[in-house]
Amino acid sequence: MSLGKHLLGTEGLGAEEITLILDTAERMAEISARPLKKVPALRAKLVVNLFFENSTRTRSSFEIAEKRLSADTLNFSASTSSVQKGETLVDTVLNLERMMPDCYVMRHSSPGAHQLILPFTKASVVNAGDGAHEHPTQALLDAFTIRQKKGGFKGLEVLICGDIAHSRVVRSNIHLLKTMGAKVTLCSPATLMPPHMDSLGVKVLHDFDEALAGKDVVMMLRMQLERQQKGLFPSLREYYQTYGLTEERLKRASSDVIVMHPGPINRGVEIASEVADGPYSVILDQVENGVSVRMAVLYLLLGGGEDEASH
């Protein structure tokens, strides 16, 4: 079992591949727990973190994962690069290509941007988010966290609530969770729910209280203020009243529910502080697990350095 060369999305990823990544991530978590948090697995591999969109959390998480595996890293962000001078994505990659990278970890605001660069690179490509399309390592770290807390996925009732329309996290989670046998429900006002989401094999609800009933996992999405078109909901106050996850509301869910959030959280918008910081929250576990999962993905894609060692 191997992962192939790229990780562009969770769509099309099989249960065996997902399990391989999660199992590998557990071994990676052990590395992070050591006093000396570093192994030479990706020594002399060059990983380019190619971020065309702002990101602190995901980029830091990838960078830490790369460093723990001893890869060389180059951080390339659009705000300080030639992209501002009008260079196209393909030209940027053609230039970087001559620096012999082994992997690009790329975030881009356009869905499918990774497909565009594939013909122009010999390196592995990891999708760190493409528009509202996919964010596979987020879904994998979510899965890692769910497995950690729940032991598995079969028959789990998962609710994802919030800004579905602008979320890449939701699509990656739907594909992965369905492949692993969980049942997924989406909830948001219709203005934040693209038509036909049900064609992805999920249940679509608009009443948050109804949607919460009996759920084992509740995943709240960030209300992405910076990406909102005006008029998708009347006010933050009203949003919190209708779709904010409060302690009171959470009582409708299963008694051993876990509450997740890809971060960064907006306290008092999509989630109450008491819930975010409360006993059911696994939000910070997700952050921790992100590093392990990304280490696993990089390790599996880049061959883990074992081949070189055996020469």
Next chain:
Amino acid sequence: MKLLIKNGRLVDPASGTDATLDVLIEDGKFAAVDKSISSRGVEVFDATGMVVAPGFIDMHVHLREPGFERKETIATGLAAALAGGFTGVACMPNTNPVNDCASVTNYILNRAKASSPVAVYPIGSVTQGQKGEDLSPFAELQEAGAAAFSDDGLPVKSSKVMRRALEYAGSLGMVVIDHCEDLDLAHGGSINEGKVSARLGLRGIPAEAEVLMIRRDLTLARMTGQRVHIAHVSTKLGVDVIRVAKKRRVPVTAEATPHHFSLTEDSVASFDSNYKMNPPLRTKEDVDAVIEGLADGTLDAIVTDHAPHAYEEKLVEFDRAPNGIIGLQTAVPLAIDKLVLPDKISLKRLVDAFSCAPARILGLNEKGRVAPGLGADLTIFSLRKETFLRPQDIKSLSKNSPFLNQKIRGAVIAAVIGGIIYPVKE
């Protein structure tokens, strides 16, 4: 100068002809159509096994010149038209400068005449600079040779301006062509709103954005009694309302493109920007409705919406890529492959949609039929031969087509323009 097209299957909807006949052309004009015309002393083109039809006219083409010569020039666009079997094309005014005055129309006509035998029918803009505000000088444009008016690429957003355009163009006997899209509703979309947009996270353009504007135009056409032509209908909703309007004798005509009857939104999953167009590729249900609309005449004409874009312009992120594909060299084969051979439309209807209908809509009284005395324009094609185009076979400056490197059943064999035959080189 005499040319005899021998033993072809002449399909001429205007005269109701569909039979193996010889066509004699003399001094650029049709001289005789008969069963067996003597070939003595004339140049003979053996059309055995081929279909001979009145010259095809593509009434929706972007030639890009003046202003966007990196994408296409009038010369290269017309070379593609000729290779695609078209004897005439109508070119959209979204050039730079916009074709909103006689000098631009004259420029286009002069360049065309100098570079190709293919007839060019320039379309003037509805509004000055395509800004949607003040009407272009329709009479001046008509005098210079404009064949219709359109702000294509953009709808005429203001209902008041559209009403005035219909009234004013109508009083000159001219038609207004509208690109029907409610821009507010379509805002930010790059593909059809549906299952594929939900899956890919691309913003969608709902079918309703098209039908809302079609409905408005139909209302204004009925109100003014003046003709409106609906460009590139892509939705079942659109086809349905036009069908009803025609039954109620609203003065409306409409067109469809080969990509809208050949491809669905599913193609977009590859994120290949050669599947990005406006209107976007729709669902299977929409494709079926477009085909049905072409079959029953709800949609009068087949047009390419030939939209060349340079290699580097299309080689960008999908949502940032410009809309449109080239189509002149693939339109006729696609219509044969997707419509005629599967028995969705008759051969006669195909010829009508490519020749008679555009001539009728643009008011080209001497085109779209084969009759002694008329200028001899013919399109000769084969239902049996196949087309396989590599990028280097494309005469357009731009190669942005999703139909390259694949077999399409049907092939254009030659075009005759003004009595001169131009075989398609293999």
